[in-house]
Amino acid sequence: MTAAASHDRITAPYRAGIDGKTYQLEPLRKALLMPRVGLFIADDVGLGKTLESELILREMLLRERIRRAVPHRLGPAGLVHFWPISG
Numbered sequence: 001m002t003a004a005a006s007h008d009r010i011t012a013p014y015r016a017g018i019d020g021k022t023y024q025l026e027p028l029r030k031a032l033l034m035p036r037v038g039l040f041i042a043d044d045v046g047l048g049k050t051l052e053s054e055l056i057l058r059e060m061l062l063r064e065r066i067r068r069a070v071p072h073r074l075g076p077a078g079l080v081h082f083w084p085i086s087g
Contacts, residue, residue: 008032012059020051027052028059 010028013020024047031037037056041049060066 010059015062016055016058018051018055020048020055024052025055026045028055031056032059047060057058 005047010025010032011029013025027039027041031039037060039056041052043049057066060069
């Protein structure tokens with residue numbers, strides 16, 4: 001069990017050096033309560049959906065709840081090519 005898995009504190013944003021907004025941690029909090037994470041993150045442009053999803057993935061990896069993940073990005077076909085996959 002990793003150090004992150006041994007307690008309930010969220011560590012992903014701090015380990016990544018991210019100074020996010022409080023509302024950007026809400027999807028992560030919800031994900032931690034789910035036995036199997038399945039979230040649809042949708043809001044206005046520029047509010048941090050990519051950051052929110054990557055924080056969830058990082059926290060789950062740190063807690064050893066997942067070994068790998070395949071994030072899906074959905075949107076209008078004309079915009080999808082603007083979204084690089086982080087890796």
